Amino acid sequence: MATDTPSNDGLKNGQQGAREGLLGACSKLVAELSHPSETMLALLWSQPTHLSIIRTGVEMKLFRAMIDVEPAGETPTEIASKCEPQAEPLLVGRMLRHLAAMGTVRGTGPDTFAPTPTSNAFAEPAYEDSVLFIVDDFQPALNGMPSYFRQNGFKCPDSGVDCQFQHAFDCKGLHLFEYFQQRDPEMGRRFASVMEAWSKGRPRWFDSEYYPVKERLISGADNSAPFLVDVGGGTGHDIEGLKQAFGADIPGKLVLQDRHEIVELAQLDSSIEKMSHDFLTEQPVKGARAYYLHSIIQDWNDEVNSQILRAIVPAMKRGYSKILINDFVVPNQGAHWAQTCLDWELMASLGARHRTEAGHANKGTYVEYPDRFGATYAATLQAVYAGIPDYTVPTGVLRCYSRITRQNKELLVTIGIIAAAHCEGMLADLVVDMAESGAIDGLQTVVNTGKSVY
Numbered sequence: 001m002a003t004d005t006p007s008n009d010g011l012k013n014g015q016q017g018a019r020e021g022l023l024g025a026c027s028k029l030v031a032e033l034s035h036p037s038e039t040m041l042a043l044l045w046s047q048p049t050h051l052s053i054i055r056t057g058v059e060m061k062l063f064r065a066m067i068d069v070e071p072a073g074e075t076p077t078e079i080a081s082k083c084e085p086q087a088e089p090l091l092v093g094r095m096l097r098h099l100a101a102m103g104t105v106r107g108t109g110p111d112t113f114a115p116t117p118t119s120n121a122f123a124e125p126a127y128e129d130s131v132l133f134i135v136d137d138f139q140p141a142l143n144g145m146p147s148y149f150r151q152n153g154f155k156c157p158d159s160g161v162d163c164q165f166q167h168a169f170d171c172k173g174l175h176l177f178e179y180f181q182q183r184d185p186e187m188g189r190r191f192a193s194v195m196e197a198w199s200k201g202r203p204r205w206f207d208s209e210y211y212p213v214k215e216r217l218i219s220g221a222d223n224s225a226p227f228l229v230d231v232g233g234g235t236g237h238d239i240e241g242l243k244q245a246f247g248a249d250i251p252g253k254l255v256l257q258d259r260h261e262i263v264e265l266a267q268l269d270s271s272i273e274k275m276s277h278d279f280l281t282e283q284p285v286k287g288a289r290a291y292y293l294h295s296i297i298q299d300w301n302d303e304v305n306s307q308i309l310r311a312i313v314p315a316m317k318r319g320y321s322k323i324l325i326n327d328f329v330v331p332n333q334g335a336h337w338a339q340t341c342l343d344w345e346l347m348a349s350l351g352a353r354h355r356t357e358a359g360h361a362n363k364g365t366y367v368e369y370p371d372r373f374g375a376t377y378a379a380t381l382q383a384v385y386a387g388i389p390d391y392t393v394p395t396g397v398l399r400c401y402s403r404i405t406r407q408n409k410e411l412l413v414t415i416g417i418i419a420a421a422h423c424e425g426m427l428a429d430l431v432v433d434m435a436e437s438g439a440i441d442g443l444q445t446v447v448n449t450g451k452s453v454y
C-alpha cells in the first residue's frame, strides 16, 4: 500500500530519514494523546527536573559511574560509591528513579538501575561539556528574555553585541566569541564541545546523499592545490570526518581555520593543517577546491556575512574554487523543532537568526545601491541589482519588416526569469523542466548559429 506515513520497513532497511520520520510521528502522537495539563506538567516539571538531575549527575560523575554496570543493574548504594565525589545513596536513588522514569537509565528491578546508550553518552566529555554549557552558560540568556524584551520593545535583536547574552552577562558591546576569549575561555571550550556533540547522530555533510563530494569536489581537483578549507571549523569534527570518510582519495591539503583559542584546542590527524584566521580578513589559503562554512552564516547579520564571503573571493580560482555553505533553511511551514529552537538560541546568544525560505528570497532588498549602472532603475537589471540569479530563455521569433533597413527581419523573443538568491541550481532545473514538459509555448531547446536562430 502506498502511504506517506513512515513505516517500520524503512527503519529496518536503514532507509534515510525513516528513523527521524517515525520519531516525528511518535511526538505527534504524544502531543495528540496528552491532556493539556499533562503537557504543562511535562514542560514545567518533568523536563526541568530531568535536566537538573542530568546537570547534577555530570557534576558528580554519575554517568561515568554507571558505564560498567552490568545489564542486570546495580543498587543506588553501589552506584553512589563510584561517583566522584562519593554521593549519598539516598540522593543517587532519587536521581536514578526520575532518570528511569524519563528513559535516560533503565530500571531493571526493585531499586536497581542499568545504563542506556543515552546515559553512556552523558559520560563522554563532549556531552558533559554540552550539558554544562547549556545549563550554566546559556540558560541565563533564556531566563533573561522577558526583561530584555521589556527594555527593548519586543523586537528581535539584530546585533551580536547587544542581544540577550549581553543583557544576561552585563557585557553590552562584547560579542559572545570575544567574551569567550576575554572573560571565560572555559565557556568557549565548552561551546566548541557543543558543536562536536551536536554533529553526532546526524547525517554528515560529506555523506553521498547530503553532498556528493566525489563528483563535485574530488573529480577535477588539482593534486597540487589545497583541497578544502573549513572556515570557522571549530575544533575540526567536520574536516576530521571528511578525512576519515575519504582517506587517501582526498587529493590535496586540508586546512582547519578558526579563532586562535579554538584552533589550539583541536586534536586532529597530523595531515590536517591547523590555522588561526579571522574570517573577516582576507582568506590566506589561495586557490582551494572548496571553502566550507558550516553554521557560520547563520551566526551573523547580512552585513557581516557579506564581509565574510567577500574576504574569500580574492583567494578563489575562477571556474575551480567553490564556496560551500552548510546551514539550515527553515521551511515556511512545518519546520522541525531542531530548526525552530536553534533559531531562538541564535537570537539569544548571537543576535542572529535562521533564514527561512522566504528570508532567503531577499524580497525587495538590494544587496548594494545600484550606482554602478547609473541612478536610473532599469527593470532588465533587476537581478544584477538584487544579487539574484536570472535566466534568459528564447521562446520564438518575431518576423517583421524594418522600415529603416527596408528588409524583412527576424527578431528573437525571450523571457527573463529570476529567482531568489542562492537558487541558481533550482532555476537551471526549472528551465530544463519547462523545456522538457513543453510548459512554455515556443520554448526552444536547440538554437542555430548563423542569421536565424531557429
Ligand SMILES: C[S@@+](CC[C@H](N)C(=O)[O-])C[C@H]1O[C@@H](n2cnc3c(N)ncnc32)[C@H](O)[C@@H]1O
Residues within 6 Å of the ligand: 177, 195, 196, 231, 232, 233, 234, 235, 238, 257, 258, 259, 262, 277, 278, 279, 280, 293, 294, 295, 296, 299
Ligand atoms: C557555530 S560555530 C560553528 C563551528 C563549526 N563550523 C561547526 O559547524 O561545528 C561558529 C564558529 O565560528 C568561529 N568564529 C567566530 N568568529 C570568528 C572569526 N572572526 N574568525 C574565525 N572564526 C570565527 C567560532 O569560534 C566558532 O567555532
